[in-house]
Amino acid sequence: MNFPNIEAERARLGYSKVEFAEKLGVETKTYYNWIKGVNPIPSDKLILLSKICNASIDYLLGIKKRAL
Template sequence: MSIGENIKKKREKIGVSQKTLAEALGIAENTVASWEKGKNIPPSDKAIDLARFFKCSTDEILLEESEREVVDEMKALFRRFSDLPDYVKPMARNIISGMLSSLELEDYFRDLGGPRR
């Protein structure tokens, strides 16, 4: 779904007209219409205003559904990470980043037909 389709879907879900949404955001009604038709995209400040208006994340406005899906396994890892003490989080980020880089490098060499570790 495009940004415009996301906006229209959210607007229609709560039963708000383009005019009402435009007034709430302090913009012209035809601006909302142009977003929904995909002629223009909202600037970052308006994307934030839209998210606040619809009580959702900016991801729900700006990204396609498939781009914002997180599998349950990853949600569990995110929860575990958020439960870590703040002083440990930078170290955990570095460890995770290093592990991912190593795995990506392994795939890179495999794709080149080079030596495996």
């Protein structure tokens, strides 16, 4: 499973993939593997993603559309 909403939010916020991985406290390769669906995203990192992006976890994972 891919997570295009996470990538869209990263781009919207103006972070490079390297900067975003650093903000999440992980290696860039780890971030790439999450986005590609190779490895699951740990719950603590999902919470952090939600806070950084000011978006719900459901939206970031593609379960719901972003509320306006």
